Amino acid sequence: MAASTSTLNVPSLNPKLSSSLSISSPAQFSISSLSLRAAHGRGSRRFVVLATGGLDAKPTVLVAEKLGAAGLDLLKEFANVDCSYNLSPEELNTKISLCDALIVRSGTKVSREVFESSGGRLKVVGRAGVGIDNVDLAAATEHGCLVVNAPTANTVAAAEHGIALLAAMARNVAQADASVKAGKWLRNKYVGVSLVGKTLAVMGFGKVGTELARRAKGLGMHVIAHDPYAPADRARAIGVELVTFDEAIATADFISLHMPLTPTTSKMLNDETFGKMKKGVRIVNVARGGVIDEEALVRALDSGIVAQAALDVFTKEPPSPESKLVQHENVIVTPHLGASTVEAQSCMAVPVSNLVISLVNHGRELQGNDLSIHFPTNRCYQSLNHMSYSLRNLVVWLSS
Numbered sequence: 489m490a491a492s493t494s495t496l497n498v499p500s501l502n503p504k505l506s507s508s509l510s511i512s513s514p515a516q517f518s519i520s521s522l523s524l525r526a527a528h529g530r531g532s533r534r535f536v537v538l539a540t541g542g543l544d545a546k547p548t549v550l551v552a553e554k555l556g557a558a559g560l561d562l563l564k565e566f567a568n569v570d571c572s573y574n575l576s577p578e579e580l581n582t583k584i585s586l587c588d589a590l591i592v593r594s595g596t597k598v599s600r601e602v603f604e605s606s607g608g609r610l611k612v613v614g615r616a617g618v619g620i621d622n623v624d625l626a627a628a629t630e631h632g633c634l635v636v637n638a639p640t641a642n643t644v645a646a647a648e649h650g651i652a653l654l655a656a657m658a659r660n661v662a663q664a665d666a667s668v669k670a671g672k673w674l675r676n677k678y679v680g681v682s683l684v685g686k687t688l689a690v691m692g693f694g695k696v697g698t699e700l701a702r703r704a705k706g707l708g709m710h711v712i713a714h715d716p717y718a719p720a721d722r723a724r725a726i727g728v729e730l731v732t733f734d735e736a737i738a739t740a741d742f743i744s745l746h747m748p749l750t751p752t753t754s755k756m757l758n759d760e761t762f763g764k765m766k767k768g769v770r771i772v773n774v775a776r777g778g779v780i781d782e783e784a785l786v787r788a789l790d791s792g793i794v795a796q797a798a799l800d801v802f803t804k805e806p807p808s809p810e811s812k813l814v815q816h817e818n819v820i821v822t823p824h825l826g827a828s829t830v831e832a833q834s835c836m837a838v839p840v841s842n843l844v845i846s847l848v849n850h851g852r853e854l855q856g857n858d859l860s861i862h863f864p865t866n867r868c869y870q871s872l873n874h875m876s877y878s879l880r881n882l883v884v885w886l887s888s
C-alpha cells in the first residue's frame with residue numbers, strides 16, 4: 489500500500505497563532521466486515537477479513553477496551569467501529585493493520601510490535617484516561633502515529649476512590665464486612681483509627697493528588713505533599729505544605745500515592761524507604777502499581793512498619809490470586825477502579841472519541857476539553873496553548 493503525506497491544521501482562538509503537523513499515512517482502506525473464528529486445536533484463532541478500498545471510505549477505529557456509550561455513539565457517526573475486548577497481544581497485532589485508530593484504557597499494552605504490525609496505517613492511539621505509560625511513545629514517533637489522552641477526565645473519580653480506600657482502610661470496612669457475612673460478630677477485632685488530626689502525605693501533587701488533598705482537609709486531616717514539580721503557591725492556596733520526600737515519609741501517619749510510573753518513580757517505595765517511615769503508617773495507592781516494590785511491602789506489613797495498605801493498582805494486573813500481598817489480612821484491594829464511575833467513563837469517552845475522529849479525518853474541526861496530543865521526539869517539543877474549544881495542555885511533539 490503506497491504511503492502519502494497529509495497535513496493536520498490545528499485551529500486557534502488566536503488568529504495569529506496556528507500550527508500544522510505533517511504526518512505520513514497510508515491511503516484510506518475500509519474494512520466492510522471482520523470476523524474472528526475459533527480454529528480447531530490448541531485454542532488458536534484466525535481472522536477472516538473482507539475489505540474494500542477507496543479514498544472516501546470511512547476510517548476504521550478499533551476500541552480494545554470498554555468505552556462509554558456516548559463515546560461509541562460519536563465514533564459510529566464518522567467511522568467503522570470494531571469493539572473487540574480482551575484481545576491477546578497476537579490478536580491485537582493481527583487486527584491493527586486494518587485500523588486507522590485505536591482506543592484503549594489502561595489494560596491494553598500498545599507496544600512497539602503493535603505499531604510495526606500496523607504497517608503505517610495506524611494514525612492515532614487514543615488513551616481514554618490519564619496516564620500513557622501503556623503506550624510506547626518512541627515507537628509511535630517512529631511510525632508517525634499521534635497519541636492522545638484525556639488528562640483531567642477521571643480526576644475527581646480517582647480522588648474520590650482514594651478517599652474511599654483511605655476511610656475503608658482506617659475503619660477495617662472490608663474485613664468487617666467479610667466477617668459479618670461469614671456469620672461472625674467481631675466488634676473488638678476491628679477497632680479502627682480516626683482520620684481527624686492525622687498527617688497525610690500526598691506523594692505527587694498533580695490533578696488527582698490536589699483533589700484528594702482538598703477532600704482530606706475536609707475530613708480534618710493535616711495534609712503535606714511532596715512533588716518536585718508542583719508550585720508552592722498552589723499548595724498553599726488549599727492549605728497544604730510542600731516538603732521533601734524524606735520528610736513526607738518520615739512524618740506521615742497515612743501516605744497516598746499519586747505519581748506517574750517512570751524510571752525515577754519505579755519501586756520508589758522499597759525496603760529502604762519503608763525503613764524511614766513512622767511505625768504503623770498506612771498506605772493508599774490509586775496511581776500505578778509499579779511505584780511500590782510489592783515484595784518489600786509484604787515484608788513491611790509483616791514487620792509492622794506498615795500497619796495497613798489499600799491498593800487499587802498492581803505491578804501486574806490482574807495480580808495472581810495467590811499473591812501474598814493480595815491475600816494479606818491487613819490489605820484491602822480493588823481491581824483498578826479509580827476511573828470507574830458512570831460520570832468519569834462518559835467524561836473520558838466523549839473527548840477522546842472527538843479528538844480521534846478529528847485527527848483521523850484531518851479536515852474536521854477539533855472538539856472537546858482537556859485533551860493532550862503527545863508526539864515525542866529526541867530533539868524538541870512545541871507547546872501550543874489556547875487552542876480552539878479550550879484544548880488545554882495540547883502538546884505536539886514535532887520530529888525533526
